[in-house]
């Protein structure tokens with residue numbers, strides 16, 4: 001840090017100039033990320049209330065009340081008006097908290113958690129952090145976890161099972177009802193990771209898509225990750241973790257004595273945390289309502305299906321599966337998928353690369369013209385690779 005401070009104008013100019021090299025959502029070129037451009041009102045309220053600290057809720061009881069209301073709205077969206085939880089930093093923190101809860105409840109030291117092979121890497125982080133063994137189970141031909149294999153993997157050390165409602169790679173939904181049955185039968189903690197799907201599946205169901213039950217309507221589900229900073233149009237950081245009831249939420253709760261607002265309960269991994277995030281979630285959910293999100297999801301899905309239909313028309317390319325939600329897997333039996341991703345990136349498309357496919361996510365910021373331009377560039381790439 002230099003000794004003398006610099007003028008505001010100079011700093012803003014430098015920031016404008018340095019940051020303009022980054023990708024922008026408005027360009028429509030970010031088609032591999034699960035995040036999107038936050039709603040303009042969310043930006044406004046986030047900036048207006050960014051001094052609110054939910055880690056010291058005695059100082060900000062009104063903000064804490066808004067978080068409670070937000071969790072009731074999210075719980076209601078996911079079929080449980082009695083759900084409680086917190087707005088956290090993201091899906092990673094939510095998944096860590098869920099497994100931390102499962103571990104504490106089990107009171108075991110040598111524990112295993114069963115997750116699908118499609119699970120997000122946050123479960124590997126949780127395993128390392130919490131000293132849990134993660135047992136990864138194979139998928140079926142629809143990219144859902146193989147429930148038979150999950151059953152076989154259960155043993156006396158197993159404390160929890162994880163199902164995914166909207167996998168990171170392909171947006172697939174695991175058979176949550178079957179996993180729930182198993183969890184209830186074997187007395188296991190059952191966590192559903194709907195970090196992405198939580199803000200998509202309820203609206204797809206409203207729109208008439210066939211959506212299996214994946215939320216608290218399924219009796220064995222103990223907790224759900226649902227991230228407003230993905231399809232919820234809320235600024236980062238805004239993840240969400242919901243528990244079926246208050247007893248579960250309190251499993252990893254701590255009384256923090258030293259805070260200036262008085263003794264406060266914290267039940268998240270972090271202490272000091274953004275009240276503005278919870279306020280922004282509350283605002284966007286109230287502003288858009290179910291109908292607003294429905295419209296957004298309808299449009300994302302329309303473009304997703306167009307993309308999924310047009311990809312196989314390009315020689316040498318195919319989609320991995322029929323999309324379940326607004327995620328498309330692009331594969332090739334002819335070209336090296338890494339080369340396709342490299343060429344697309346050279347053409348300034350921010351795609352996401354998995355071991356055997358490219359993931360495309362049609363977020364709310366992606367418009368029809370972007371999809372058309374992408375398809376044109378994709379065809380060019382395939383033509384060039386063919387020589």
Ligand SMILES: Cc1ncc(COP(=O)(O)O)c(C=O)c1O
Nearest residue numbers: 034090091092120167168193195
């Ligand atoms: C299914 C799923 N869970 C969890 C996460 C982690 O979320 P975050 O990056 O907000 O920590 C992701 C990220 O894409 C995800 O797809």
